[in-house]
Amino acid sequence: MSILARIRQINRRRALGWAAFSYAVAVLSGAFLGAEITLRSKTRRVKGEFVPVGRRGNSVYLPASSETLSRGVVGIVPLLPNQGHALLGPPRLVGTLVRREILEERGVLPNGALAWVSTFVYNGTPQQVGISYDSTLIRTEVGQMPAWHIPAVSGEKDAIAIVIHGHGGQRPQALRMLPALRRSGVAALFVTFRNAHGAPRVGKGYLSLGDQEAEDVIAALHWARDAGYRRAVLYGFSMGGNIALSALRPRHQPYPIPVAGVALDCPALDWRDTIRSNGQRYGIPGFMARHIGNFVQYLVTRRSGQDFDVVDQLAAASSFNLPIVLWHGTRDATIPIRQSDALAAARPDLVEYHRVEGAKHIRCWNIDPEKYDAQLEAFVRRVLPGLPSPSLNSPLSLQGDSNA
Structure with missing residues (x-):
């Protein structure tokens, strides 16, 4: 009997049933995995x-x-x-x-x-960049969050940058930008947040994608005030960008010290879009990625109570009232660049947008470090006028402090 004849003898209803069952298993398996990654992702080591x-x-x-x-x-x-x-x-x-x-x-x-x-360049502490720092703890309502404090070169306690890593990330990922922050004249506080690696576990250890983590950034501003600082900028990477923007919500104001601006590197602005996009990233057909994405959102909400509207920063764009500098790479396969395109289009009055050709997720600096550093320094000095002008080495310098 020919293969065609054998195919014709197959019970179509049974075949469709098995196909539907297999599809459902694939969607549910993908959704459970996606939900687990969304809620708990954290790593012990910097990727390399x-x-x-x-x-x-x-x-x-x-x-x-x-x-x-x-x-x-x-x-x-x-x-x-x-x-x-x-x-x-x-x-x-x-x-x-x-x-x-x-x-x-x-x-x-x-x-x-x-x-x-x-491509994250560093995997240690600021000492790896040759810069002296203090390990400290940020007191929050859920425990002590580890942080690195890097004083300003001038020694003055005027302005400080609160640097926030992303989903599954670590503080060393932002060490590439530390020399530029130092040249701009600010101190820096590299923070972490609840349920990230090295930070206190809260409840079942679920992330809230920017919502509750913003409380830890507000606590960092309290720390800065108590340490003698008078003003700040927020600097967030990926999910850290969502955390920074979540900290701008009215419920967090007034701030312990004034926040003058926000720097965002490849920020996660719309988690629904991010979840759908990451399904397609692994070669899943578009229609299946949409189904998996919808189930991931459902499972995340059922397990953690996550409200995706609360962390939708594109919907909140009209409420922002601070200057923003924004970088996003055209080859970002983690957070679609269309999200940053949309934010820049929605708020051209606030957003200074740098669309970096060929850059992957939070690798905009790597493409042209001198250009990125110059943009960062110019933004910091624009929103924080009156900063001292320390004289340090070149943008790529590893020499840092002479006494490090």
Whole structure:
């Protein structure tokens, strides 16, 4: 009997039933996984790869991978032996290897070392950038949140930047921008929030995608006031951007100290859109991604009580009243760039928008560090007039403080 004849003998109703069952299982499995990632995602280590290093003079040769081939600047930390840190320039494929030139080097990156390489550039503390800092704790209603305090170069307690990492992220991811913040004249407070790695667990450990985490940012402003600071800017990455904007809601005002502006790097502005987009990111057909996305939202709400309207920053855009500087990469596969496009279009009176061609999620700095740093410094000095003008090294400098 031919294959066609066998197919004709199959009971169509039974086949459709099995197909529907299989589809439902796939959708539900994807939704349960998506809900778990949405609610609990956190990592112990900064994302990167471990690779062997070949070095000739100022050139470094690495195995080809998605990380080592990434556009723009990457950081590399030798593990065996651990003798320093270096910034590497853009990649060039040489046979089966990736060649990058050393832009800045602190310590020694030896030939033959096993090293961590990452587009997040740093994986340690501000000391890795050569900058002195204090580890501190932010007192909140749910516990003590760990933070790094980096005083201003001038020593004055005038203005401070509250730096907020993202979903599943860690504080080292923003160390790339610390030298620029220092040059702008502000102090910095790198904070974390409830249910993130290293922070207190609250309830079942579920994230609220920016809503309750904003309370921890308000607590950081209280800390800054008690430490003697008089004004602040908020600086959020990915979900940290949503947290920063959630802190602008009327229920959090008046602030402990005035907030003069907000910096956003690839912010998550619409979680419904983000969840749907991440389904399609893994090759799931559009119609299935929509179904999975809808079930993820349902499961998240059922498990945690999440109100997606509360963290919809595009819907809240008309209520914002502070200057915003915004970066987003055109190759961002985590948070669709259309969200930042929409915010910039909705509030051109407030938003200074930098649409970075070729940048992945929170990798805008890597494409052109000097340009990004200049934009950040100019924004900080615009919204916080009267800051001192410290004289530091170049935008890529790893030298930091002379006494570090």
